[in-house]
Amino acid sequence: MDKIRFYNWLRLLGIFLSIIFLMYLAFLMREVLMPFFAAGLIVYILNPIADYFEGQGVRRSAVVAVLFLVFVAVIAVGGYFSWGSLMGEVDYLKVSLPKYLLSIKGSLIQTAGLLEKQLDFLPKGFFSGIIEEKFSQNSGVMLSAAPGLIISAVSLIMSSIIVMFTVFFLLKDGKLMRKKLIRSVPNRYFEITLTILDEVNTAVGNYIRGQITDCLIIGVLSTAGLALIGFKYAILVGAIVGLMNMIPYLGPLTGMIVGFMMALIDGNSLPMGLRVLLVLSIVKLIDDALVNPMVVGNSVELHPLVVILCIAVGEALLGVVGMLIAVPVFCALKATFEVLHKGLITYGFWEGQGAEPAGK
Numbered sequence: 001m002d003k004i005r006f007y008n009w010l011r012l013l014g015i016f017l018s019i020i021f022l023m024y025l026a027f028l029m030r031e032v033l034m035p036f037f038a039a040g041l042i043v044y045i046l047n048p049i050a051d052y053f054e055g056q057g058v059r060r061s062a063v064v065a066v067l068f069l070v071f072v073a074v075i076a077v078g079g080y081f082s083w084g085s086l087m088g089e090v091d092y093l094k095v096s097l098p099k100y101l102l103s104i105k106g107s108l109i110q111t112a113g114l115l116e117k118q119l120d121f122l123p124k125g126f127f128s129g130i131i132e133e134k135f136s137q138n139s140g141v142m143l144s145a146a147p148g149l150i151i152s153a154v155s156l157i158m159s160s161i162i163v164m165f166t167v168f169f170l171l172k173d174g175k176l177m178r179k180k181l182i183r184s185v186p187n188r189y190f191e192i193t194l195t196i197l198d199e200v201n202t203a204v205g206n207y208i209r210g211q212i213t214d215c216l217i218i219g220v221l222s223t224a225g226l227a228l229i230g231f232k233y234a235i236l237v238g239a240i241v242g243l244m245n246m247i248p249y250l251g252p253l254t255g256m257i258v259g260f261m262m263a264l265i266d267g268n269s270l271p272m273g274l275r276v277l278l279v280l281s282i283v284k285l286i287d288d289a290l291v292n293p294m295v296v297g298n299s300v301e302l303h304p305l306v307v308i309l310c311i312a313v314g315e316a317l318l319g320v321v322g323m324l325i326a327v328p329v330f331c332a333l334k335a336t337f338e339v340l341h342k343g344l345i346t347y348g349f350w351e352g353q354g355a356e357p358a359g360k
Contacts, residue, residue, distance in 0.1 A: 009344075011344060012344050016337070027317060027318075035159045035160075035163045036162075040170070041208055042163070042167045044204065044209060045212055046171060047171060047174065047205075048205075050063050060175075064168065068171065178197065182194060182197070192339065192340070192343045196340070199335040199336075199339050200332045200336060202335075203331040204328045204331055204335075207331055211245075211246055212246070215243065215245045216242065218252075219243070219245070222237070222241040222280060223237075223239070223242075225279040225280075226238055226259070226280075229279060231259075231276055233259075237255070237258060237259040237262060240258055240259075241258075241259065241283070244258075245287070247323045247324060248304075248311070248327060255280065260273045260277050261273075262276075302327070302330070310326040310327050311327070313326060
């Protein structure tokens with residue numbers, strides 16, 4: 001039995017090395033696959049609704065068509081009512097940005113001057129010269145980036161179209177695709193494959209649906225709170241806070257820092273910066289005490305250090321996108337390992353031992 005257990009450990013290792021290799025291929029093709037990842041996130045949100053109405057006897061194709069149209073309509077209506085205000089804030093930021101940069105530059109040069117007085121061995125203007133050089137380089141980079149921004153906008157439109165088509169067909173034919181995948185699996189591996197798909201779907205689906213619902217609520221609360229205190233960038237910062245809330249622990253802190261810095265730079269308004277911090281802190285408390293436990297709950301039973309490590313690895317590999325998908329990917333790997341370990345190591349049923357533990 002020890003020999004069988006050893007071979008099963010080798011099989012488990014081989015499976016995970018294969019998974020890591022497939023993830024590496026996905027990393028190499030990340031630019032192509034990114035729209036499909038985005039479509040998968042949307043499908044995880046809408047699929048339970050489609051399943052419910054299908055269970056009530058409504059044809060799935062009709063449910064998906066209506067659900068898809070409602071989803072697009074909600075985005076269009078929400079964009080129509082918020083786009084004007086958001087673009088107004090962005091335009092104001094673009095006009096005010098040179099002033100903000102000059103303010104930051106002046107503060108840095110003043111601080112550098114004080115530091116140079118304390119360090120007599122440095123030539124006068126040493127730090128200020130470096131600051132001047134860096135700011136001039138960044139200004140040139142911003143101007144040269146304009147054509148790239150236009151290309152990025154076109155690419156974003158094309159990716160959005162791909163995402164919409166992918167969402168529609170995954171909602172409509174996702175179950176059929178899953179059945180065909182399972183039918184192609186040999187009978188020997190049928191049960192464990194079905195269990196892995198169910199466990200991964202449950203773990204990842206619960207996390208994604210909970211996190212996105214949480215982000216929407218926090219984004220709305222942040223925008224409303226910032227608007228109440230008269231903050232100029234209420235919608236922009238509220239959207240940033242909502243999006244960053246997708247990243248556990250680090251995201252809310254980043255959103256608070258962005259809001260505080262924008263308030264502080266805008267006319268050196270320390271009181272407004274403190275009010276922004278207060279509003280976002282209250283929203284964070286509401287999130288921790290009420291919203292997160294209700295909509296996310298215990299969908300991800302991971303230690304905070306594990307979550308932070310996942311986020312750090314995701315950021316190193318894929319930047320902000322990596323930070324967003326790091327935890328659900330880890331949840332999928334964790335669920336897969338637990339099912340395989342239970343089947344191969346604990347029960348060894350691939351060796352035809354049934355439910356009897358392999359160690360007996």
